[in-house]
Amino acid sequence: MSTPPRIQINAARLHQHIQELAQIGKIGETGVCRLALSKEDREGVELVKAWMEEAGMEAHIDPFANLIGRLKGNNPDAPGLMLGSHIDSQPYGGRFDGAIGVLGAIEVVQSLVDSGITPECDIEVVAFCDEEGCRFNKGLFGVRGMTGKLEANELERTDKNGITRREALMQFGCNPADFEDYVFQQGRIGTFLELHIEQGPILESLDAPIGIVTGISGPLWLTVEMTGFAGHAGSVPMSMRRDALLGSAKIIVALNELVQQVPGAPTVGTVGSLTVFPDSRNIIPEKVSFTIDLRDIDLSRRNALETELLSVIENVSREHGLTYTIREDTNSEPRYCAGWIMESLREEAGAMGISPPELMSGPFHDSLAMSYVCDYGMIFVRCLEGISHNPKEYATPEDITLGTELLYRTARRIALEKTGSQA
Ligand SMILES: [Zn+2]
Numbered sequence: 001m002s003t004p005p006r007i008q009i010n011a012a013r014l015h016q017h018i019q020e021l022a023q024i025g026k027i028g029e030t031g032v033c034r035l036a037l038s039k040e041d042r043e044g045v046e047l048v049k050a051w052m053e054e055a056g057m058e059a060h061i062d063p064f065a066n067l068i069g070r071l072k073g074n075n076p077d078a079p080g081l082m083l084g085s086h087i088d089s090q091p092y093g094g095r096f097d098g099a100i101g102v103l104g105a106i107e108v109v110q111s112l113v114d115s116g117i118t119p120e121c122d123i124e125v126v127a128f129c130d131e132e133g134c135r136f137n138k139g140l141f142g143v144r145g146m147t148g149k150l151e152a153n154e155l156e157r158t159d160k161n162g163i164t165r166r167e168a169l170m171q172f173g174c175n176p177a178d179f180e181d182y183v184f185q186q187g188r189i190g191t192f193l194e195l196h197i198e199q200g201p202i203l204e205s206l207d208a209p210i211g212i213v214t215g216i217s218g219p220l221w222l223t224v225e226m227t228g229f230a231g232h233a234g235s236v237p238m239s240m241r242r243d244a245l246l247g248s249a250k251i252i253v254a255l256n257e258l259v260q261q262v263p264g265a266p267t268v269g270t271v272g273s274l275t276v277f278p279d280s281r282n283i284i285p286e287k288v289s290f291t292i293d294l295r296d297i298d299l300s301r302r303n304a305l306e307t308e309l310l311s312v313i314e315n316v317s318r319e320h321g322l323t324y325t326i327r328e329d330t331n332s333e334p335r336y337c338a339g340w341i342m343e344s345l346r347e348e349a350g351a352m353g354i355s356p357p358e359l360m361s362g363p364f365h366d367s368l369a370m371s372y373v374c375d376y377g378m379i380f381v382r383c384l385e386g387i388s389h390n391p392k393e394y395a396t397p398e399d400i401t402l403g404t405e406l407l408y409r410t411a412r413r414i415a416l417e418k419t420g421s422q423a
Helices: 011-021 039-054 099-114 141-146 165-172 244-258 299-320 339-351 366-370 397-416
Strands: 058-061 067-071 080-086 123-128 189-197 210-216 219-227 268-270 274-277 287-295 323-331 358-361 375-381
Touching: 011 039, 011 099, 011 397, 039 058, 039 067, 039 099, 039 123, 067 099, 080 099, 080 366, 080 397, 099 123, 099 189, 099 397, 123 141, 141 366, 189 366, 189 397, 210 339, 210 397, 219 244, 219 299, 244 268, 244 274, 244 287, 244 299, 287 299, 299 323, 339 375, 339 397, 358 375, 366 375, 375 397
Parallel strands: 080 123, 080 189, 189 375, 210 358
Antiparallel strands: 058 067, 067 123, 210 375, 219 287, 219 323, 268 287, 274 287
């Protein structure tokens, strides 16, 4: 029988933090709603900032509403080690998504400080703003802002209440005018490590508490708007209708079939949001807009599926007398974790007496954007039945402790090296 690994972090403190943060924006018994740049988000940021300072970091909020804490290393010119994730949530979200990556990172720094260790390079802990993307229909805002990857007109995107991101940022206390002066220093960060719940069922099916991520399959996000013609549901004959919802329904079914063409492939396609106008039981729907989320670790296969989907939209529109527009909201390519970081994770896990399985990430994470500016690695923590973006989301304290312990040991190893990066 193997002995459980010796835990060097302070697990009790970590779980206390997770519980406390879960009280902010709490919905029901176990859920949270901390929409990006909301009052609850701000409250969460203030609490996490206080914990960063307690752990010995200097903390500030950057113009993109990212919360960043810094522990100074011996060599301020060495590329830094960044650890973190996000604390914003979906409207009907769970306590662990993102939060364990931020609170785990703070625990890593606090444990280093408690052990009297001074890192060679600076260590930064970050809670990125608006990873989820649900409020303004585009995710990874903070990390893309920090790394200089914002697109035109992002500040004019509106939420369901018509509030623009610009307004939301100002309400949060950030000034978008400061974006102009902000320049991301290439090379400031050498390595990014993120701890996150898996948000899928694979680790559970393997009976493994944690896993080492090999890469992230980037999503394609489209918004499709179909336009037909409204008419009385009682009087317009079926043959004369231009029903935008009927056409949309056919496209949604076709997407579901397209992504299952290759048996066993990890391809997934989802329509998760639908708006019907005028949305009345006795009026033929005139305008329907819906979102498409398409993911695959194989980019050429995903691109081929997109082409097939576009021809379905064209054919269905012709058949039902509809017009359409397609807006591309996000188009990310798959990004792979750095080999040397995966090797460090394997070795540190080995020293803990465990050998975690390796798996791809279907969901995107802040790491996806970080992969364009530095090497990155990710640790996944098993979650109950793969449930996430749901108040029922659950990971055991033991599994989270194990994931944070591996984060700690790997971060310590990287931070004690002279350069901070082996890129
Ligand atoms: Zn997340």
